[in-house]
Amino acid sequence: MSALGTRRAGRREWVGLAVIALPCLLYAMDLTVLNLAVPQLSADLQPTSSQLLWIVDIYGFLAAGSLVTMGTLGDRVGRRKLLLIGAAAFGAASVLAAFSTTPEMLIAARALLGVAGATLAPSTLSLIRNMFLDPGQRQVAIGVWVASFSAGAAAGPLLGGLLLERFWWGSVFLIALPVMALLLTLGPVLLPEFRDPDAGRLDPASAAMSLVAVLAVIYGLKELAQDGPGWGPGLSIAAGLGVGLAFVARQRRLADPLLDLSLFANRAFSAALATNTLDFFVSFGALLFTAQYLQLVLGLSPLEAGLWLLPSSAGLIAGSTLAPLLARRAKAWVVMVAGLVLGAAGFALVTQVTSTSGLALLVTGSVAFSVGLAPLTTLATDLMLGVAPPERAGAASAIAETTSELGGALGIAVLGSLGTAVYRGRMAEDLPAGIPGEAAEVARDTLGGALTVAGQLPAELGAALLETSRAAFTSGLQLAFAAAAALTVGIAVLVATVLRRAAGGEPPVRA
Numbered sequence: 330m331s332a333l334g335t336r337r338a339g340r341r342e343w344v345g346l347a348v349i350a351l352p353c354l355l356y357a358m359d360l361t362v363l364n365l366a367v368p369q370l371s372a373d374l375q376p377t378s379s380q381l382l383w384i385v386d387i388y389g390f391l392a393a394g395s396l397v398t399m400g401t402l403g404d405r406v407g408r409r410k411l412l413l414i415g416a417a418a419f420g421a422a423s424v425l426a427a428f429s430t431t432p433e434m435l436i437a438a439r440a441l442l443g444v445a446g447a448t449l450a451p452s453t454l455s456l457i458r459n460m461f462l463d464p465g466q467r468q469v470a471i472g473v474w475v476a477s478f479s480a481g482a483a484a485g486p487l488l489g490g491l492l493l494e495r496f497w498w499g500s501v502f503l504i505a506l507p508v509m510a511l512l513l514t515l516g517p518v519l520l521p522e523f524r525d526p527d528a529g530r531l532d533p534a535s536a537a538m539s540l541v542a543v544l545a546v547i548y549g550l551k552e553l554a555q556d557g558p559g560w561g562p563g564l565s566i567a568a569g570l571g572v573g574l575a576f577v578a579r580q581r582r583l584a585d586p587l588l589d590l591s592l593f594a595n596r597a598f599s600a601a602l603a604t605n606t607l608d609f610f611v612s613f614g615a616l617l618f619t620a621q622y623l624q625l626v627l628g629l630s631p632l633e634a635g636l637w638l639l640p641s642s643a644g645l646i647a648g649s650t651l652a653p654l655l656a657r658r659a660k661a662w663v664v665m666v667a668g669l670v671l672g673a674a675g676f677a678l679v680t681q682v683t684s685t686s687g688l689a690l691l692v693t694g695s696v697a698f699s700v701g702l703a704p705l706t707t708l709a710t711d712l713m714l715g716v717a718p719p720e721r722a723g724a725a726s727a728i729a730e731t732t733s734e735l736g737g738a739l740g741i742a743v744l745g746s747l748g749t750a751v752y753r754g755r756m757a758e759d760l761p762a763g764i765p766g767e768a769a770e771v772a773r774d775t776l777g778g779a780l781t782v783a784g785q786l787p788a789e790l791g792a793a794l795l796e797t798s799r800a801a802f803t804s805g806l807q808l809a810f811a812a813a814a815a816l817t818v819g820i821a822v823l824v825a826t827v828l829r830r831a832a833g834g835e836p837p838v839r840a
Contacts, residue, residue, distance in 0.1 A: 342460045345519040346470050348512060349456060350477035352416060352449040355508045357481030359388060359442060362489040362501045369498035376432035383436050386551065391443030393734035394543040398536040400451030400727020401587050405531060407524040408452045408459075413516050415448025420509040427499035454726035458714045459523045467714070468653035472707045475649040479703075483642035486635040535587035538576040543731060545569030550735075550742040558746070589724050597716045600828040601709040602729065604665075606736035607820045608705045611813045612698070613737030614744030615676065618806045619695060625776050626684055626799045637688065641695035648703025653711075661708045662829040669821035672701030676814035680807045684799040694810075702817075705824070712828075747812060748805030752776065755801035761793040776802040 363385060370376075376384060403411040422445055426438035457474060461467040492500045549565030580586035593599050619641075623634035648668065655664045675697025682690045710729055717725035756773040764772065764786065772779040772794060779798035783791040 337463045337466060341519060345460060345521075346457070346473055348515045348519055349453045350473060351508050351512055352412070352419075353453055353474060353477040354481035354484070355419075355505055356392075356446050356449045357478040358485040358488070358504065359446065359502075362485035362504065363388075366489060366493060366498040366501050369493065370435070373498065374429070374432050374435065376435075380432040380436065384432065384439060387436060388439045388443040388446070389734075390544055390547060391440050391540075392446045393547055393731060393738075394540040395444050395447035396451060396727045396731045396734070397539040397543070397588055397724075398531075398727075399447040400455070400730070401724045402531060403448070403452045403455060403524075404721065404724055405524060407522050408455050409516060409520045409522045410524075411448050412452035412456070412520070413513060415445045415452065416509045416512045416516070418445035419449070420506055420513075423502045423505040423509075427502040429499070450730045451726035454710070454714070454729070456520055456523070458717075458726075459521055464711075464715065465653065465657060468656060468707065468711045469650075471711045471714070472649045472651075472653050475703065475707050475710065476646040479642050479645040479649065483635075483639055486632070487639075490632050490635070530585055532579075532583060532585065532587050535576060535579055535583070538572055538579065539587065542569045542573035542576055543735070545572065546735065547738045550738040553742040553746060588728070589721050592717060592721065592725055592728065595716050596830075597828075598713050598725070600823075601712040602732055604820055604824055604828055605706060605709040605713075605729065606732045607816065607823070608702055608709070609733045609736035610740035610743075611672075611676070611816050611820070612702050612740070614740030615679075615695075615698065615810060615813050617741050617745050618748060618809055619691065621776065621802070622682070622687075622691065622806055625780060626802060627688060637692060638695070640692055641699040644696040644699035645703050648700040649707050652704035652707040655704065656708060661712070662824055665705045665708055665824045665828075666821045668701040668704040669817050669824065670701070672698040673814045673817040673821070675699075675701060676810045676817060679810045680814070682803065682806070684796070684803040687803075698813075698817075705820070709828075744809045744812060748802075748809040749775075751805035751808050752798075752801045755804055756798065759797050759801065761790060761797060763790055764794065772798060 370384070371381060399411065399415070419442060422438050422441035426435060426442060429435035429438055454471070454474060457467065457470045461470045488504065489501045492504075545565050546569035549562040549567075549569060552559075552565065553562040576588075577590065580588050580590055593602075619638065620634060623629045623637055629637065652664060652668075659667075675694040678694035678697065679687075679691055681687070713725055713729050752775075753773055756779075760769055760773060764782070768782045768785070772782045776798050779794060783794040783798070785791075786794060
């Protein structure tokens, strides 16, 4: 191996990593910080129910849909340059969102935030690939990178709650300004520039097709999770998959494709990508139930629920940062399998919660599966970057991020639909007699609807409905977590067989 390949990072690179972590933290924070502000902005802007859904969702939709384009664009124009442009755009869009005066203006601002946010993850991860050439150091850096997203997701609701106690709803968006100002100041000094010297021209048609494909699939999965199976979600997913297939066919014909499909020919890359996608499938699906259980079953406030979720966030941070250290003492696949076994045990523990008690079990189980799943994210991401050539690191990062988003959305849709089916089945059988027809229909649909109906009924009947609906939801949760435990064991088998063999014998992709 050349001297360049073994050069170890120094103080400059580690300080640069701290700078890189800032936009990652902010990206995740913006996915969660708005939730607490919904009541205030609803009273101020008075959006329709449809507009409110777009205000909340469009950020994540456009961020996921733009990742492939932004990752490849960074390889072409320069990763640091794209990161700084994205940071400036993110700050400007945050100001626009904070001072929005109409629902349409806020939707547009959130859309711009999503596009700007899509520059952050692939640019930062691909810069790590260039800054940390030593494999051991790169694993540590990726662990910090993964942990920064977890820290942002945990800090969003807490910091947002503190701001909303003193200021107006738009203040939650202004958190971005000092962070992006710091990045724009220190980034040019501490972060190296890298671009593919042989990159061709960007194909606008491919960029549009990748956006449409990812948007349609994720939108369909979200509708599937929210409303259950139907023609609308099915057609959206089918349309997205159709555009995706056309996108792949176009890449095969282009001299300068937007997405380098040769990355998938590497077995180690593909195996790591598959296991990482499944990891996000089970973790996102589980988190959907966790937050609802704390608030709707145990009756905690959003802030209290956020505080009880902090231990699992801390577990995710600990698992991400400890994984590289453990990988020095044992093979990476062994660390991943051991973590997945712990994760499966955590999921299994949560299946024992009841509708009247279970806070300790839920917190303990969520810490266990957070600590257990984190090493897979860190080490699989490192493997994907390690086998990709440096000039394709942006594309590899974008693929990893996009499939993670798709895996998470699919997990929410599948496990969410499973839990919903159990809830509705139990409610159809056990709904207390005497509830008016329309109210009964609302109560059978969702737990949130049942809680609303219960508050409008006579005390005794309302209490019976609460008990029944919470027990039905808990039954759905138990089955969803049992499925997550079984899937996690399956992922462990996949890592111990397919990924172990692929990672052990596959050379890096050559440009």
